[in-house]
Amino acid sequence: MTTVEERPAREANPSATAADRPIGFGRIQRKEDPRFVRGKGNYLDDIVLPGMLHGAILRSPMAHGRIVSIDTTEALAHPKVHAVITGTDLEGLNLAWAPTLSADVQAVLATDKVRFQGQEVAFVVAEDRYSARDALELIDVEYEQLDPVIDVRRALDPGAPVVRTDLEGRTDNHIFDWEAGDAAETDAVFAAADVVVKQEMVYPRVHPAPMETCGAIADYEPIDGKLTLYETTQAPHAHRTLFAMVAGIPEHKIRVISPDIGGGFGNKVGIYPGYILAVVGSIVTGKPVKWVEDRSENLMSTSFARDYIMTGEVAATRDGKILAVRTNVLADHGAFNATAQPTKYPAGFFHIFTGSYDLQAAHCKVTGVYTNKAPGGVAYACSFRVTEAVYLVERMVDVLASELGMDPVELRLKNFIKPEQFPYANKTGWEYDSGDYEPTMRLAMQIAGYEDLRREQAEKRARGELMGIGISFFTETVGAGPRKHMDIVGLGMADGAEVRVHPTGKAVVRLSVQSQGQGHETTFAQIVAEELGIPPEDIDVVHGDTDNTPFGLGTYGSRSTPVSGAAVALTSRKVRDKARLIAAAMLETRPEDLEWEKGRWFVKGDPGAGKTIAEIALGAHGTVALPEGVDGNLDAEVTYDPPNLTFPFGAYICVVDIDKGTGKVHVRRFVAVDDCGTRINPMIIEGQIHGGLADGVGMALMEFIGFDEDGNCLGGSFMDYLIPTAMEVPDWETGHTVTPSPHHPIGAKGIGESATVGSPPAVVNAVVDALAPFGLTHMDMPCTPARVWEAMQGRPTPPI
Numbered sequence: 001m002t003t004v005e006e007r008p009a010r011e012a013n014p015s016a017t018a019a020d021r022p023i024g025f026g027r028i029q030r031k032e033d034p035r036f037v038r039g040k041g042n043y044l045d046d047i048v049l050p051g052m053l054h055g056a057i058l059r060s061p062m063a064h065g066r067i068v069s070i071d072t073t074e075a076l077a078h079p080k081v082h083a084v085i086t087g088t089d090l091e092g093l094n095l096a097w098a099p100t101l102s103a104d105v106q107a108v109l110a111t112d113k114v115r116f117q118g119q120e121v122a123f124v125v126a127e128d129r130y131s132a133r134d135a136l137e138l139i140d141v142e143y144e145q146l147d148p149v150i151d152v153r154r155a156l157d158p159g160a161p162v163v164r165t166d167l168e169g170r171t172d173n174h175i176f177d178w179e180a181g182d183a184a185e186t187d188a189v190f191a192a193a194d195v196v197v198k199q200e201m202v203y204p205r206v207h208p209a210p211m212e213t214c215g216a217i218a219d220y221e222p223i224d225g226k227l228t229l230y231e232t233t234q235a236p237h238a239h240r241t242l243f244a245m246v247a248g249i250p251e252h253k254i255r256v257i258s259p260d261i262g263g264g265f266g267n268k269v270g271i272y273p274g275y276i277l278a279v280v281g282s283i284v285t286g287k288p289v290k291w292v293e294d295r296s297e298n299l300m301s302t303s304f305a306r307d308y309i310m311t312g313e314v315a316a317t318r319d320g321k322i323l324a325v326r327t328n329v330l331a332d333h334g335a336f337n338a339t340a341q342p343t344k345y346p347a348g349f350f351h352i353f354t355g356s357y358d359l360q361a362a363h364c365k366v367t368g369v370y371t372n373k374a375p376g377g378v379a380y381a382c383s384f385r386v387t388e389a390v391y392l393v394e395r396m397v398d399v400l401a402s403e404l405g406m407d408p409v410e411l412r413l414k415n416f417i418k419p420e421q422f423p424y425a426n427k428t429g430w431e432y433d434s435g436d437y438e439p440t441m442r443l444a445m446q447i448a449g450y451e452d453l454r455r456e457q458a459e460k461r462a463r464g465e466l467m468g469i470g471i472s473f474f475t476e477t478v479g480a481g482p483r484k485h486m487d488i489v490g491l492g493m494a495d496g497a498e499v500r501v502h503p504t505g506k507a508v509v510r511l512s513v514q515s516q517g518q519g520h521e522t523t524f525a526q527i528v529a530e531e532l533g534i535p536p537e538d539i540d541v542v543h544g545d546t547d548n549t550p551f552g553l554g555t556y557g558s559r560s561t562p563v564s565g566a567a568v569a570l571t572s573r574k575v576r577d578k579a580r581l582i583a584a585a586m587l588e589t590r591p592e593d594l595e596w597e598k599g600r601w602f603v604k605g606d607p608g609a610g611k612t613i614a615e616i617a618l619g620a621h622g623t624v625a626l627p628e629g630v631d632g633n634l635d636a637e638v639t640y641d642p643p644n645l646t647f648p649f650g651a652y653i654c655v656v657d658i659d660k661g662t663g664k665v666h667v668r669r670f671v672a673v674d675d676c677g678t679r680i681n682p683m684i685i686e687g688q689i690h691g692g693l694a695d696g697v698g699m700a701l702m703e704f705i706g707f708d709e710d711g712n713c714l715g716g717s718f719m720d721y722l723i724p725t726a727m728e729v730p731d732w733e734t735g736h737t738v739t740p741s742p743h744h745p746i747g748a749k750g751i752g753e754s755a756t757v758g759s760p761p762a763v764v765n766a767v768v769d770a771l772a773p774f775g776l777t778h779m780d781m782p783c784t785p786a787r788v789w790e791a792m793q794g795r796p797t798p799p800i
């Protein structure tokens, strides 16, 4: 791994300590790692409650079928079974259907029909996991098989089977049409343009596949009516509120605890039937009930991602000025519209398909469609469909470059939004907060040795060897709210933070966001340290427990740093302001006569006369006479509603070699230069980027969930759903630039999804570039050896 630092690294200054410059430099070790690397993490399945029972779900074997009857007699007779729950039982509790995050409903247990393979049909609660599984075999379900609709285009045909017969008056599979930009203006620019290129592309269905699958333990206490729900969730507070709404349990009687989470990547945003069933199981049996899905259940039934068919068009001048982009998208949402994104945006933040370019016009139309496939459909390090948008525009720019015979870097440089144009209003109504794209692109070229690579490629081509260089330059949209524009089922997208400084000067910060591996316990302590001068190791970070943290919408859309990070900075500043009043009282002077230096208020002009935060904390809790209106503590809290999203960006360059005999793509090099504004912890950022790049290479080359024509899922295990190992990924070469966000208190933008968003087009662009001698201008992901080989034979790539 190589890292190029744009400014001198903190490591260069050995005398500096974490306490005096906690943010932006250095490789502060992760506070959470000692427990993780020693196997002392506390994941959901590590939790064992006294008397706990175990649940298992019976799932539909077919994609579409009518339920004729369900006989649970034999399963109930199993000596270790405590309960068998069916959809009919749930109907009695008004829980057979639950609202999704997208204003649809989803069957918790199927009552009328099954609508995808793997759908939940019955729930068994038994004394152990094995007995619960055994008892599933004893349930007798009679189905009448129905014709499934798997292909999204066919789903829109007038005669297609109707998936959602439960919705009144429903005679087709159309969910929504959503548009952004100005269609007429865009058409006019296209009509007058010298050059128009068009390309259809598929972003296949993929899955976040976190290391830990989803699960829940429900512990309902009938005496006081309190429900404690341990869940693998990225958004504990939002889940608590939704459970209160759905189950009718008063919200103050629900405590959601999200323990250590073994990766989320978006998979743990939604509420799955299994969570609700664990709660029902606990209420019915009067005991705690644990439900943990296995790998196949995770891949087949929980939140997939993408599944977009996009037709992109770009209008440009002959000399390479991009004028407009337009696109039509068919979005396969599966059997229930259960996507998770702010309510107003059924296609998430797909608006950003205008990319990093200064355009005259843009228009997109997205059509959402039901099919007999598993529901879900946003999540996987995606920033709400930015992944698809970036893939579209970055692929299209390469298609245009090939049409114009222009170098793809030169074409991008020519069309970048210029630094003086920020804040930049794009043509779909978004305001990019800050950006300076060219230096980022140039740094990536410098690290890659771009000119040399092109020379090497020319030599290899002359020898008949296949080498490709792929570029992607992306702008991301992360950090949802503001809440006046963004909500999830009516809950505004804001986040709370609370900082308490203990009498001895140590502190605790409580967050509404929830880490799944991103290192929040470290980075949020660093923010407090930066603002208050308390060393990060003296700050405890509490998250993932609704009884002990302030309300907020949670971790997804890389919003923790942009929203919660801002809340923590502002809360710390509130503490600092309060500390000033107390210090003034202690020093018997006026607050305005005090000056701040990290960790200490002192008298202007008399640096010797001052009080450290620890002294002030003791004073606040001690016997000092406090000024009027100042409470005896050093605590503060803030709920932060961001004024805008943040727009990180990056330049990626991928170099591939393709084996002519087998079609195997070898990613030889990958250069990633990211700009996420102010960098809190460079080591953690690097880790986020490494992980995201592996995601991107995986999607581009191997990962996809396919279906046969009967709707059987072909990606239901890691034998079929291939994720990259260390063998498939290169040593990443990273660099960075720093363009702070003007509206964030510390200038930080999010980074958690950038590399997943930005890397797939770089890899595909490299593969297509390598195959240019065969006349290829596009290839759909995943670029598997078989598909690349077919392309080399001049044949259309086989469907996935």
Ligand code: MCN
Residues within 6 Å of the ligand: 210, 262, 263, 264, 265, 266, 380, 381, 382, 383, 516, 517, 518, 519, 520, 523, 524, 555, 556, 557, 558, 559, 560, 561, 562, 676, 677, 678, 679, 680, 681, 682, 684, 685, 688, 691, 748, 749, 750, 751, 752, 753
């Ligand atoms: N960070 C930083 N400086 C910045 C920005 C971020 O030091 N300028 C740090 C943060 O403080 C945090 C980490 O980088 O420790 C990621 O921050 P951020 O970009 O705010 O993203 P979130 O913390 O909100 O994490 C969510 C994001 C998403 S949406 C997915 S999906 C994803 C991702 O994080 N899932 C992950 N990265 C993941 N990493 C791990 N290990 N596991 C997952 O499930």
Ligand code: CUN
Residues within 6 Å of the ligand: 234, 264, 265, 266, 267, 269, 378, 379, 380, 381, 382, 383, 384, 385, 555, 556, 557, 558, 753
């Ligand atoms: Cu889109 S996956 Mo992340 O936002 O949890």
